[in-house]
Amino acid sequence: MSNSLGRHVLAEIYGCSFDILNDREKVETIMVNAALEAGAEVREVVFHKFSPQGVSGVVVISESHLAIHTWPELGYAAVDVFTCGDRVNPWDACNYVTEQFKAGHMTATEMKRGIVADPNEAVNL
Numbered sequence: 001m002s003n004s005l006g007r008h009v010l011a012e013i014y015g016c017s018f019d020i021l022n023d024r025e026k027v028e029t030i031m032v033n034a035a036l037e038a039g040a041e042v043r044e045v046v047f048h049k050f051s052p053q054g055v056s057g058v059v060v061i062s063e064s065h066l067a068i069h070t071w072p073e074l075g076y077a078a079v080d081v082f083t084c085g086d087r088v089n090p091w092d093a094c095n096y097v098t099e100q101f102k103a104g105h106m107t108a109t110e111m112k113r114g115i116v117a118d119p120n121e122a123v124n125l
Contacts, residue, residue, distance in 0.1 A: 006113040
């Protein structure tokens, strides 16, 4: 039986509020709160506002990270939530962000990261 070190959700969030996606402080607050809502421990936060529009940022958590890049003119945000361990659910953070951005819809894919084989199991590389 194989286990993973972490879960990485790649979220495509559409139909979002222009005013929220173009506001660095609002995006930063929402992303930090998303980490907290998921039960993560926030370590570092870095966000940048682009000209004429758009925000990118990363919230480093003890369990890994949340990252975002926004296209306010398209009402679109690309969000990654990577969590290690079983304590933090990345979907909780994605759903929180989607709600806070007043999104029309969100599609997402989850990838298992760091697939680790049971030491008693043969591994084919």
